[in-house]
């Protein structure tokens with residue numbers, strides 16, 4: 001049995017909250033989403049990224065879900081890719097203000113704090129800030145290379161930004177807009 005089959009079986013066993021008829025599709029999407037996540041992160045060529053990818057693989061990010069939207073096994077991963085697709089589309093329509101690297105970093109890692117890992121101290125009250133801590137821990141130069149992307153990730157939690165901040169930081173504004181749009185597409189009780 002190869003690693004992909006093992007992972008698929010592992011996901012299927014835990015998808016008890018997803019209606020049985022939808023499980024094969026949801027598992028296939030989860031595997032595809034993991035490929036998109038890891039290849040996107042690798043494309044950033046950041047020192048330490050392989051260690052972060054390894055840690056994400058060890059965490060339960062592939063299974064994680066939010067209680068407010070995408071509230072099913074692997075929902076957070078689904079949402080992550082949804083935000084990535086929406087940010088890319090909106091950026092193109094708006095004249096490509098942001099680099100693809102910024103969009104990849106912001107969208108693919110903004111909710112990494114939703115995963116559990118023995119080395120990660122996760123507090124739901126620090127949503128976003130904890131994602132930033134995790135990213136900085138593995139890729140120390142990320143703050144110098146992508147200051148606005150890290151600012152957006154660390155301030156996207158509802159308690160950590162205000163109107164003025166959003167106006168002054170367009171990448172944060174785009175993340176919030178696409179995060180909301182994607183969350184609204186999958187309210188509690190709905191599956192993709």
Ligand SMILES: [Fe+2]
Pocket residue numbers: 079083110111179
């Ligand atoms: Fe999000």
